[in-house]
Amino acid sequence: MASRDYMHRLPDSHGGLSRPVSFSRRWHIDVPLLVLLLVLAGVGLVVLYSASGGEVHYVRRQSVFLGLALVVMLVAAQIPLDMYRRWSPWLYVGGCGLLVAVLFFGVGAKGAQRWLEIGGFRFQPSEALKLAVPMSVAAFLHKRNLPPSFFTVLGALAIVGVPAALIVRQPDLGTAILIAASGIFALYLAGLSWKLIGGALLALAAAAYPMWEWGMRDYQRQRVLTLFDPEADRLGAGWNIFQSKAAIGSGGLYGKGYMQGTQSQLDFLPESHTDFIIAVLSEEWGLRGALLLLLLYVLIIARGIYISFMAQHVFGRLLAGSITLTFFVYVFVNIGMVSGLLPVVGVPLPLVSHGGTSVVTLMAGFGILMAIGTERRRVSF
């Protein structure tokens, strides 16, 4: 594949030689990835139908979201990679500006301000930064020698730190950690020295106690405590975990059957159509269904890693790797939380949980991934 690319060049904006290209490269669509995403979204709709108690309302809404997200993905795939790289600082600065605005004008519920409302339309600026942060870090590292020098690492950490700190202030610790992780993944893939990684982990361990004592809010502490002893507060904070574990466990190997899950159908399972949807799937389809879903995610991640391996430039490579690993983190955190391994943080199951914002952001990320995977080769010497 690579050798032929040198011989055929398209007369595109970059000038240079080209060859007649495949459908995939012409339309910037990665067909295996697209197929996998469509299958996952389809499975998601089927489970969502059951999770919402056989009501088409949520399924219809989610279908609209998915359609919209698909369009966003295809559009994102058409944008040349260079443009992402060059625009990423502006995207980043704009995003941070909106985060500052949230702190002053934001609206929200349950003591957290996460939303901006403009003309009756609500959106969450932190979503945009899920892509802007890894993009900016990748772009920042793109021009520098790798492995990064100490000052380069400091610069990258600053890029990660500013929005993460702003989001912590909302407060939305879960999102802040995930966004920070996406930037740090890019830094890690660029060759962040193991010494620094080890040192950071040690520092984190040392900071854990002061964090617990002074840095966390009561409800956050409660969630962590609940994780270790869900039985202690069965009707209060432990309810969610207790019920989701019962749902998953009672599904057994083969499940109770589609639409037959008593935990979800009789409303014992909270948030069954959003964050806890995998408990519905596990209850009704059993371990069998849960493993098949995991397999779908593994295939998507594998495809993302393949794309990152094939990317030609540092920017695309780091961004693709970061997007893919972050995607995995979403999957892991959600499933870990629902199955009682991790504290309850509001992370939806990618492409399966009901909710528009996360689907659009995720698909935009996959659009960028496709843009990377279908980038036209050019001689960079």
Add this chain to the structure above:
Amino acid sequence: MPQDLHLKDHHSELRLFRNRMLVALVGVAVLLGVLVARFYNLQVVNYDDYRTQSDENRIQVRPVPPTRGLIYDRNGTLLADNRPSYNLSIVHERVQDMDATLELIGRLIQLDDADVQKFRQRMQRRRPFEPIPLRFRLSEEEIARISVNEFRLPGVSVEAELVRYYPLEKLFAHSVGYVGRINERELGRFTEEDVRRYRGTQSIGKVGLERSYEDRLLGEVGYENVETNARGRVLRVLERHDPKPGQSLTLNLDARLQKVATETLGDNRGSVVAIDVKTGGVLAFVSKPSFDPNLFVTGISFQDYRALSDSLDVPLFNRALQGQYPAGSTLKPMMALGGLADGVVDAEYTVNDPGYYVLPNDDRRYRDWKRWGHGKNVDLIQAITESCDVYFYDMAARWNIDQMHDVATRFGLGAKTGIDLPVERPGLFPSREWKRGARGLPWFPGDSLNAVLGQGFVLATPLQLAVMTATIANRGTHYRPQVVKAVGGREQPPEILHHVEARPEHWDLVFKGMEQVVYNIRGTGKAVGKGLDFKVAGKTGTAQVVGIAQGERYDSEALKERHRDHALFVAFAPLDDPQIAVSVLVENGEHSSEVAQPVAREVFRDWMSRPLEETADAGNTDSNGEGTRG
């Protein structure tokens, strides 16, 4: 551009990236392995535990309360029924703003402060997610109003429940009694077994038979396994164990006789107790005034209760069971028998009655009710017939109080009769020992003179007087009075408590005296026999309400109505084969012949006019009951 200054080593960068990614992949694989292991642990290893947890979640055991046993009179007339009542209940946990909800309900249906107050009390001791009743007996219109507004009233529901209903209202309030909501005090007394038995049951017998037969009437609670959703709504019944209904009671009481007694008593306050001489079965049990027991079933309102408890006539007071009155001269036949049996007097013994009696070594005059006395040579029969006080003063003076006490005890005075109604009062017949203990005083001869006339310390309930009369009518067989004839279709056998031993000719003398009370021209009880085609024997009595000082004359006109004497009358019929014994008390009735005797007469007339089967034991329901009593 940096590219110009520093040539990037693309190959080493790519290698570095791929290495890093491979390390990350190992991490991903490990974490995936953790997830798979977690799911395997939940869904395979601990499958049984979670399966049980999820079943316990959705399946709930709900108690199914039994239907309370019904109560019938001896002829099958329903005295206590169960009727569906539509109640408005609220589950506190599902209501966001209780005040607003109550306010809205108050605008939809009639709701007074007492309802709300009681509701708040009930809320204090609720179990989680238990519906707490707010209003009972909703009308059709009220049910409709609530249904229409259901969406504005989360947690509010209309529930059907079987509640007690007493179709004859006031008539049997003092015997059948009533049930009411289980209150805190009763709940506090519950044993663990009681808590189980009353699961799902709201009511408990408070008064009367409803209380004394509570265990039989209650029944055995059933249960059902229901599938509920997380909000507790029942979706379907998975398994059901039916409750066992409570046993029904058939009473000795006769609704028609009760009605006759109640009506002939008129507006007077008082009591009528009629007893089946052959069994001790209580045929009529009247205490007037009465009240409507239905008021109490779902909780009486404050105003209603105050009206009943503040009334000067004390309608809630069970005169027949708990009213302790001086027995007066109604004791004379019993005392005569005792005197004969103990050899104090005999058929020939006579006294002279100048209108008063004086104890040796005492100048106090014990007056006869007849100012100028009953003349010379008054014998036992005349003494009973005319109720000659001096004859009995003389007898008491020569008798021993402890022997008198023995006689009274054997006829059922001075102790609870053992009737199957709760909270009976024992009355009092004094003895030396009692006086020393209670008053710290020795017995004076004058005390005996008061006791023989049923005055002084003597107190008896109308029920005790009826039992005493039935025992005389039986020639000594003293049955335990029983209101209930059969429980759950099983007859309660009559129970003999005592047999009073006396020679037949002594009984004959007492019978003769009581007959003469009714049929002698100078008898005090002539009114009872009028117009009856069978013979009656009886004895009048007067219970003083206010003591009359020595030398003072009794002037009824000057006394307020409530200071007048109580009129008493005891009787049995027919004379030759006694079937029924009656005691009548009319508070402040003064003249037995005008108020008390007509009641006894109508009770006799009604009872003796029945076809045989009605008055006979309930066991003979297959007999055709041809013919009537002669």
